[in-house]
Amino acid sequence: MIAVGAAGAALVVPLLLAAAPVSPFRTMLEDRMSAGFGSRVTIASLDRLDRFSFAPRVRIAGIVVAQPSWAGRGDMLRIDRLEVEVPVLPLLIGKVRPRAVTIDGVEADLLRSRAGRENWRGRSGGAGGAPPPMIAGLRDAHIRYRDFKRDRSLDVRAAIDGAGLRLTGQGLVRDAAVHITAQGGPMRPGRWPFDARLSGRAIDFHAAGTMDAPLDLSRLDARIAARADNLTYIDTIVEAGLPATQPVRLTATVRRDRPDWAVRSLAGTIGRSDIRGRATIRKRDGRHRIDASIAARRFDFDDLADARGRATAAAKRARFGKRLFPDTAIDLDNVARTDGRLAFKVDELLWPGPSPLRTLDGTLTIERSLLDLPDLRIGLTHGALAGRLTIDQRRGGPVLQADLRLRGARLADFAPAMGFDAPLSGRLKLEGPGKTIRSAVGRSTGRIALVARDGVLPDKAATLMGQELGGIFKSDKAQARLRCIVVRLDARDGIATANPIMLDSSRAVTRAEGRLYLADERLALSVQGTPKRGDTLRIAGTIRVGGTIKAPEVGLSEGDGVVGALLKSVGRALDGKAEPVAADQDCAGLAARAMAG
Numbered sequence: 001m002i003a004v005g006a007a008g009a010a011l012v013v014p015l016l017l018a019a020a021p022v023s024p025f026r027t028m029l030e031d032r033m034s035a036g037f038g039s040r041v042t043i044a045s046l047d048r049l050d051r052f053s054f055a056p057r058v059r060i061a062g063i064v065v066a067q068p069s070w071a072g073r074g075d076m077l078r079i080d081r082l083e084v085e086v087p088v089l090p091l092l093i094g095k096v097r098p099r100a101v102t103i104d105g106v107e108a109d110l111l112r113s114r115a116g117r118e119n120w121r122g123r124s125g126g127a128g129g130a131p132p133p134m135i136a137g138l139r140d141a142h143i144r145y146r147d148f149k150r151d152r153s154l155d156v157r158a159a160i161d162g163a164g165l166r167l168t169g170q171g172l173v174r175d176a177a178v179h180i181t182a183q184g185g186p187m188r189p190g191r192w193p194f195d196a197r198l199s200g201r202a203i204d205f206h207a208a209g210t211m212d213a214p215l216d217l218s219r220l221d222a223r224i225a226a227r228a229d230n231l232t233y234i235d236t237i238v239e240a241g242l243p244a245t246q247p248v249r250l251t252a253t254v255r256r257d258r259p260d261w262a263v264r265s266l267a268g269t270i271g272r273s274d275i276r277g278r279a280t281i282r283k284r285d286g287r288h289r290i291d292a293s294i295a296a297r298r299f300d301f302d303d304l305a306d307a308r309g310r311a312t313a314a315a316k317r318a319r320f321g322k323r324l325f326p327d328t329a330i331d332l333d334n335v336a337r338t339d340g341r342l343a344f345k346v347d348e349l350l351w352p353g354p355s356p357l358r359t360l361d362g363t364l365t366i367e368r369s370l371l372d373l374p375d376l377r378i379g380l381t382h383g384a385l386a387g388r389l390t391i392d393q394r395r396g397g398p399v400l401q402a403d404l405r406l407r408g409a410r411l412a413d414f415a416p417a418m419g420f421d422a423p424l425s426g427r428l429k430l431e432g433p434g435k436t437i438r439s440a441v442g443r444s445t446g447r448i449a450l451v452a453r454d455g456v457l458p459d460k461a462a463t464l465m466g467q468e469l470g471g472i473f474k475s476d477k478a479q480a481r482l483r484c485i486v487v488r489l490d491a492r493d494g495i496a497t498a499n500p501i502m503l504d505s506s507r508a509v510t511r512a513e514g515r516l517y518l519a520d521e522r523l524a525l526s527v528q529g530t531p532k533r534g535d536t537l538r539i540a541g542t543i544r545v546g547g548t549i550k551a552p553e554v555g556l557s558e559g560d561g562v563v564g565a566l567l568k569s570v571g572r573a574l575d576g577k578a579e580p581v582a583a584d585q586d587c588a589g590l591a592a593r594a595m596a597g
Contacts, residue, residue, distance in 0.1 A: 025046060026043050026045070026046040029043060029046060029060075030042060030043050033065070036122050037065055037068070037076075037120075037122040038068050038122040039065060039066045039067060039068040039069070039076065039122070040065075040066045041063070041064070041065050041066070042062070042063075042064045043060055043061075043062060043063055043064075044061050044062025044063075045059075045060070045061045045062060046058065046059075046060050046061075047059045047061075049083070055085045055086065055087045055099075056085070056086060057083060057084070057085050057100075058083070058084055058085075058086055059082070059083045060079075060081070060082045060083075060084070061080070061081050061082075062079075062080070063077070063079040063082060064077070064078050065077040065078075067109070067119060068119050068122075070113070070117065071111055071113075071119045074109065075107070075109065076108070076109055076110070076119050076120065077108050077109075077120075078105075078107040078108075079103060079104075079105065079106055080104050080105025080106075080140075081103070081104045081105060082101065082102070082103050083101070083102045083103075084098045084099070084100065084101045084102075084133070085098065085099045086098055087099070098133045099133055099134050100134060100136050101133050101134065101135045101136060101137075102136050102137035103135065103137065103138050103139070103141070104137075104139045105139070105140050105141075106138070106140065106141035106142065106143070107142050108141075108142070108143045108144065109144050110143065110144065110145045110146070111145070111146045111147070111148070112146075112147045112148060112149050112150070113148055113149065114148045114149050115149070116149050132213070132214075132215050132216060134187055134188075134189070134213075134214060135160055135187060135214070135215065136160070136187055137160055137161060138158060138159055138160035138165075139159060139161075141157060141158045141159065142156075142157055143155075143156050143157075143158060150236050150239060151172075151173075151174050151236060152171065152172060152173050152174070152236050152237070153171055153172045154169060154170070154171035154172075154180055155169050155171065156168060156169025156171075156180055157169055160187060162186060163186065164183060164184045164185045164186045164187065165182065165184035165185075165187075165194070165214075165215075166182075166183050167180070167181065167182040167183070168180065168181050168182075171198065173198065173200070173202070173203055173233055173236050173237065174202075174232065174233055174236050175202075176200050176201060176202035176203055176229075176233060177200055177201070178198040178199060178203065179198070179199045179200065180196075180197070180198055181196070181197050181199075182194065182195065182196040182197070183195050184214065184215075185214075187214045188214070189213070190213070191210045191211070191212060191213075192210060192211045192212075192213060192214040192215070192216070193208075193209070193210050194208070194209065194210070194211060194220075195208040196208070198237070202228060202229045202230075202233055203226070203227065203229070203233040203234065204225075204226065204227045205224070205225075205226045205228075205234065205237055206224065206225045206226070207222045207223070207224050208222060208223055209221045209222030209223055210222075217256075217258075218256065218257070218258030219256060219257055219258065220255070220256050221253075221254070221255050221256075222253075222254050222256075223251070223252075223253055223254075224250075224251065224252050224253075224254060225250070225251045226248070226249070226250045226251075227247075227248070227249050227250075228247065228248050229247050230244055230245055230246075230247070230248070230306050231243060231244065231245040231248045231270065232244050232245075232306075234248065234250070240281075241334055241338075243304055243305075244304075244305060244306040244308070245270050245271065245303055245304055245305070245306060246270055246271030246272075246302075246303045246305075246306065247270075247271065248268065248269065248270045248271075249268045249269050250266065250268035251265070251266075251268060252264070252265060252266040252267070253265045259282070259283035260280070260281065260283065261279075261280070261281040262279075262280045262281075263278060263279040263280070263281075263292075264278050265278070266278060266279070266294075270303045270304070271300060271302070271303030272298065272300055272303065272350060273296055273298060273299040273300050273303045273350070274296055274297050274298055274299075275294055275295070275296050275299075276294070276295050276296070277292060277293050277294035277295060278292065278293055279291065279292035279293075280292070286337060287337045287339060288337060288338045288339070288340070289338075289339045289340050290338060290339075290340030290341070290342070291340055291341050292340070292341070293342070293343040293344070294342065294343070294344045294345075295344070295345045295346070295347075296345070296346045296347065297347045297348060298346075298347070298348045298350055299346040299348070299349060299350060299360070300349075300350035300351070301349075302352065313327070321548055321550065321551055322548075322551065323438065323521055323548070323549075324521055324549045324550060325437055325438045325441045325442075325518075325521070326436075326437050326438060327436050327437070327438045328436060328437045328438075329435060329436050330371075330391050330398050330400060330434070330435065330436060330437060330440065331393070331397075331398055331435045332366070332371060332391060332393040332398060335366060335369075336369055336393075338366060339366055339367050339368065340365070340366060341363065341364070341365045342363070342364045342365075343362075343363045343364075344360070344361060344362060344363075344364070345360070345361040346359055346360040346361065347359060354416070356380045356381045356382075356409070356413035356414055357378055357379075357380060358379045358380055358381060359377075359378070359379030360377070360378055360379070361377050361379075362374075362375050362377055363375055368394065369392075369393040369394050370390070370391075370392050370393070370394055371390060371391040371392075371393075372388075372389075372390045373388060373389040373390070374388050375388075376388065376389050376404070380408075380409050380413060381410070381413040382410040382413055383406065383407050383408025383409035383410070383424075384406075384407060384408065384409075385404055385405070385406050385409075386404065386405060386407070387402070387403045387404035387405050388401075388403050388404075389401070389402050389403075389404070397433055397434075397435065398433065398434065398435060398440070399431065399432070399433045399440070400430070400431065400432055400433075400434065400437065400440035400441070400444070401430075401431045402428060402429065402430050402431075403427075403428075403429045404427070404428045404429075405425075405427050406424065406425055406427065406428075406450070407425055408423075408425075409423070409424040409425065409426075410422070410423065410424055411423075411424045411452045411455060411485075418457075418458075418461070419457060419458040419479075420452075420455065420456070420457045420458075420482065420485075421455050421456055422452040422453055422454060422455020422456070422484075422485070423452065423453060423454065423455065424450065424451070424452045425450075425451050425452075425595070426448075426449055426450040426451065427447070427448075427449045427595055428446075428447075428448050428449075429446045429447055429448075430444040430445070430446035430448070430491060431444055431445055431446055432444025432445065432494070439519075441494075441518050442494045442518045442520070443493060443494045443518075443519070444491055444493075444494060444518060445491055445492050445493060446491050447488065447489060447490050447491060447597065448487070448488070448489040448491065448496060449487065449488045449489075449594045449595050450485070450486075450487040450594075451485070451486055451487075451591040451594055451595060452482065452484065452485040453482075453484045453485075453587055453591065454482070454483070454484075455481075455482040456479045456480070456481060456482055457479065457480055457482045458476065458478070458479060458480070459478035459479055459480040459507065460476055460478070461480075462480035462482075462505040462506065462507035462508060463480075463507050463508070463531075464529075465503060465505070465507075465510040465529045466505075466507050466508020466509070466510065466529040466530060466531035466532070466538075466582075467508075467528075467529040467530075467531070467538050467539040467543070468507075468508070468529075468531050468537070468538060468539070469537040469538065469539055480505050480506045480507050481505060481506035482503075482504075482505050482506075483504040483505060483506070483584065483585070483587050484502075484503075484504050484585070484587035484590070484591060485502070485503045485504075486500065486501070486502045486503075486587070486590045486591055486594050487500075487501050487502075487594065488500060488501075488593070488594035489501075489516055491518060494517065494518045494519050495515055495517060495518070496515060496516040496517075496518055497514075497515050498512055498513055498514055498515070498516075498525065500512075500590070500594075501513075501525070502585065502590065504582075504584065504585040504587060506532070507531060507532060508529050508530060508531045508532055508582060509529070509530050509532070509582035509583075509585060510527060510528070510529040510530075511527070511528055511529075512525045512526065512527045512528075512545065513525065513526050514526055514545075516549070520548065521548045521549045522546070522547070522548055523545050523546055523547055523548060523549065523552055524546060525546075526542045526543070526545075527542060527543040527544075527545055528542050528543070529543070530580060530581065530582040531581060531582065532581055532582050532583070532584075533581060534581045543555070
């Protein structure tokens with residue numbers, strides 16, 4: 001009996017639904033829609049257009065969706081008339097699967113706030129994974145969209161008929177006006193072709209491909225081509241956190257499976273740099289995970305700044321002078337919810353002037369505000385600078401840790417005009433807090449070491465570095481033997497102390513004492529040279545080295561003018577006293593000590 005009753009109910013309920021009037025459900029539908037949108041929804045009328053059907057056709061007239069209270073006054077959506085088929089059987093399991101939708105007379109006012117809140121999402125957060133219902137017809141639709149978070153807007157009119165979708169209108173991408181067009185194929189099940197374009201003075205963006213179903217923006221394949229005065233214009237569309245740059249041209253093949261993106265065959269130019277690569281972007285639990293690889297035949301870091309950024313950098317150089325350590329931002333706040341891996345490789349680094357830095361490659365990982373570059377390698381004219389660099393922002397502001405070794409380099413590559421040359425090695429191991437590389441180094445603790453051995457230098461320079469007055473008259477072409485240069489700077493809280501700084505040549509031994517202030521790269525050194533011969537006229541006193549690393553200033557010790565120093569030198573020569581002479585230094589031992597630790 002129970003089985004018979006259940007079978008009878010299973011037969012009767014669909015029959016009742018297939019014949020039931022729908023007007024009594026108007027109030028319930030208003031309440032359901034109001035709850036979904038998070039704002040008041042009213043419906044003028046709800047009518048059934050047939051008497052009996054397992055997919056009854058329903059007409060809803062006078063739909064008005066008010067703006068949510070946070071979005072201001074007025075209406076978010078007004079629809080004069082909507083007709084739709086509603087299959088009965090899915091209703092028995094709580095599913096509403098409308099189809100064959102036709103819409104007449106639409107006014108939509110959509111917006112996203114600066115905080116990212118979207119008025120059309122409502123309390124439900126928007127649609128789930130199901131594709132949108134099939135819209136068979138759309139007439140007289142006017143759609144306005146304002147995005148205060150991404151600084152973009154559009155005002156378009158759209159229609160759908162047997163030939164497919166047509167959309168046209170105007171918009172703004174940041175400060176740039178654009179003309180917007182889009183078209184799609186006939187509205188039928190299966191893959192749906194589309195073509196969309198934004199065209200303007202500052203940006204052209206073209207996407208063409210197919211969606212898994214008509215108007216299903218959550219699942220699509222497309223070929224994208226873009227040109228812009230600045231990469232931020234493209235970022236306003238794709239929302240990837242891209243920086244301001246020089247003019248850009250890009251193409252890519254993309255696949256979207258909401259909320260994930262796969263970018264394949266990325267290629268293009270930024271300024272005089274070229275890039276190619278691929279990426280996957282996945283969104284899970286409110287976090288983005290990116291897996292990407294980028295390569296470039298030629299790359300100029302200056303291309304990652306627009307005209308305004310370059311002007312700011314030029315103003316800083318004019319105010320503070322040239323600096324060795326870059327002012328590159330390392331604050332990870334803008335990627336606080338991003339994790340992932342990026343492999344990169346540059347075949348040729350481009351610079352505005354001569355530079356020994358030639359290539360770049362490595363793999364970057366980021367996990368919950370810990371950025372790690374375990375295998376950073378900068379190829380030089382000779383040798384490489386390689387090691388590990390991390391930025392840790394898990395406990396407040398960013399902390400930079402760098403442990404880099406210089407191997408196989410040549411001294412002449414870094415200062416070709418000086419005429420010094422020798423095999424060069426070194427190590428930089430520093431840790432400091434700061435929002436840029438320069439500020440972090442300026443507050444860092446650690447050490448810097450450089451060792452050059454078994455080379456040459458100008459004989460004139462070697463003689464003068466021994467404070468021999470006769471060096472002034474030496475030939476500029478003759479060479480002396482460079483036994484070693486040993487530099488070790490022990491840093492604490494941004495103050496690096498010489499421990500030691502020493503140059504040993506066939507002519508003399510020169511030592512420096514003092515400090516390097518890393519925050520502004522200011523030198524405060526006193527230099528004393530001792531020749532290896534005792535029969536020379538010497539420059540009395542010590543030499544001061546001030547200025548900065550990039551612009552050193554050399555002078556005599558305080559209180560000694562040029563005339564005074566010369567008179568002292570002559571007086572010491574005439575008094576007949578023997579001057580000390582220098583011996584060859586333990587270059588191997590000093591180098592090992594400088595590089596240790």
